[in-house]
Amino acid sequence: MSALSALRMAWRSIAANRMRSLLTMLGIVIGVGSVILLVAAGNATTSAVEGKLEGLGTNTLVVYPGGYYYFNTGVPGTEPQLSEGDAEAIATAGRRGGIAGAYPVLSPQVVLQNGSRSDTVNEFTGVNPAYLRSAPVALAAGRLLTGLDERDRARVMILGSRVAERLFGKGKGAGQSVVANGVRFSVVGILAPVGAEFDSTAFAPFSAVRDNLSGPWAPPSLIYVEITHRSAAGLAKASIEVALRRSHQLRPGQEDDFSIEGPEGLVGTTNSISALLGIVLAGVAATSLFVGGMGVMNIMLVTVIERTREIGIRKAIGARRSQIVSQFLVESVVLCLLGGLGGVVVGGGLALVVGHFTGYAVSIGILPVVVAIGVSAAVGLFFGFYPANRAAAMPPIDALRHE
């Protein structure tokens, strides 16, 4: 029996019971769809983290308050903190310690307003303009922040491309002013879109943020440390550790109350998240495809019983066992393949929609699609096997007599 006529036969039988076939496929659609969606989510987080790395630049280390195993208990006054003095202490290690500069960062919650338009900036960054020299940002319009801005405590701001777009519209905003938590700032520059965290960030001089937004006592949320060279990361880390242990007056044996993350640290975190996601993914995929496969098997058994007479006719006119088996196997494989394709379309579509609204870059890649469809076919083979063999084992005389 040729593959083409087998496919045609399968399609006819699937199309004859359209509603039932659709419902049967639904299990596979959901299974494959959720896998595709999860793959997209995994890729989006990975690329977001990568974007963040690019944003930081490979020459930047980040110092966070709290040790590597620190867990915030929420009791006031007990959280480890960083101070501006810490940044100064780190900076004194100097070039010989691998340190090119240390910049404390204030990250107050800020709502920016332009008339009726407003935007909550997640990562509002008050930082010394010197930091921006080393960060990989490019201007779309206006100018960067300068040392003069810092010295003069100037109420100026540069906006990430998304933030500017929301407040002023695409490509506009430079030279305008914006109200941040009730205080008016001039917008002196707009950043070019980089597809990373910087797009939804706004920068202002540390001094101005301290004066107007965070309040005088707010501790820095983190410290950006610019290192002299990428290869100096290890040395710089050691310098930071020495400087901070001294300034925090930690005794030997006492654990660090801060943590240092370089690009490789973030990569490590990302990798372990990816690995976890992979396990979850495999579990979801296996469970839903198994359930979907059971549905297919169920319907194939019903189909075999419904078509008992047809099987009898086919056997009477000379169909061998293998020819009956392959007819029903092809049918269940086609059913699952269609379900798999549907799952790819639904999962991919959902991922695109979610990506559109969250701003994450969504990509799935060809490999997960190929694997998903291949696995769908395998599910069809596996769960179609028993029904197909039952069909083939029917004695022709009983099957012919069936009404």
Add this chain to the structure above:
Amino acid sequence: MSAAEIDASGPGVPGADPALIQIEGARRSYELGDEVVHALRDVTLRIEAGEHVAIMGPSGSGKSTLMNVIGCLDQLNEGRYLLDGIDVRDRADDELAEIRNRKIGFIFQQFNLIARTSALENVELPLVYAGVGRRERRRRAHEALDQVGLGDRTGHQPSELSGGQQQRVAIARAIVTDPALLLADEPTGALDLATTEAVMALLDELHEQGRTIVVITHEEEVGAHAARVVRVRDGLIDSDLPAWVEATA
């Protein structure tokens, strides 16, 4: 198993001239719950190639079992059955399928066409299972449909055809493999009088072209078309007479 193997597998009874159907001492019984039904008790029957035979009998006489045995759809408990010289006993399912495919064309009471499948594809189906190539299949299926007078209905599905037309498609499907035997089971049982005559005329015509036809029926009018009438009763052959003798009896 190839056709050559089937042909070589049995020359029949040594010394006896080979008949197309040769059944000797056939017994077949079924268990129905606690009861044992003896459908065939001791049947011996010989049908030569080119004959037109009607097997008749009331329901429960064993004629359906006989038809299933002749059609290689059922196996004997005892006795032997040679079809075109092949001993059919103790063959595997797939071997029987191949024998049915090559040697027998079935015509059923309910036509038994595959639904949602065109007349042409229905007729092609036995050739599909025989592994005939697509082009050759098409050609022979068209030929068979022409022969039953349905050359203009090849694309129609069974649901778009009348009962008589469906039965003619089924006949085309039966002859498309050029089988040694046409086996018809109540071929007109689902047809009205006028169509019955047309279908029987078609069978007569096929017989005149040299085909062997065995018709299982309980209708005397259908039986009257045959040259020989075998009557079955209680699992035994009651009478086996030429039709002209039957007519005068």
